[in-house]
Amino acid sequence: xxxxxxxxxxxxxxxxxxxxxxxxxxxxxxxxxxxxxxxxxxxxxxxxxxxxxxxxxxxxxxxxxxxxxxxxxxxxxxxxxxxxxxxxxxxxxxxxxxxxxxxxxxxxxxxx
Numbered sequence: 001x002x003x004x005x006x007x008x009x010x011x012x013x014x015x016x017x018x019x020x021x022x023x024x025x026x027x028x029x030x031x032x033x034x035x036x037x038x039x040x041x042x043x044x045x046x047x048x049x050x051x052x053x054x055x056x057x058x059x060x061x062x063x064x065x066x067x068x069x070x071x072x073x074x075x076x077x078x079x080x081x082x083x084x085x086x087x088x089x090x091x092x093x094x095x096x097x098x099x100x101x102x103x104x105x106x107x108x109x110x111x112x
Contacts, residue, residue, distance in 0.1 A: 015063055019070040 025031040037045075042064065049060040073084065086097045 011062075012066055015066040016070055019067055023070070023074070 022031060026033060026036070046057065046060060049056040086102060090096050
């Protein structure tokens with residue numbers, strides 16, 4: 001049992017590491033944004049994995065869950081997740097981020 005728990009942590013770490021590399025390459029242009037899929041693509045891939053077997057489907061669901069966790073931790077102001085970045089800055093500075101800075105960050109996030 002302990003071996004399977006350890007393996008699950010290793011695989012999760014590998015997926016997180018891969019997600020960080022992919023996000024970095026998307027931001028630097030190393031990977032085309034056209035390779036990113038939305039809910040329809042995820043549903044199609046889930047269907048393919050279900051046809052391959054329950055084990056494949058569970059593994060796919062685990063990968064999607066880890067991917068969403070990584071994406072949700074990204075500091076994207078205005079999309080709800082930017083709050084984590086602002087909380088971190090607040091913890092480091094010892095005081096809240098200026099309201100004007102937060103407003104500008106949200107405007108930038110929504111305009112892109």
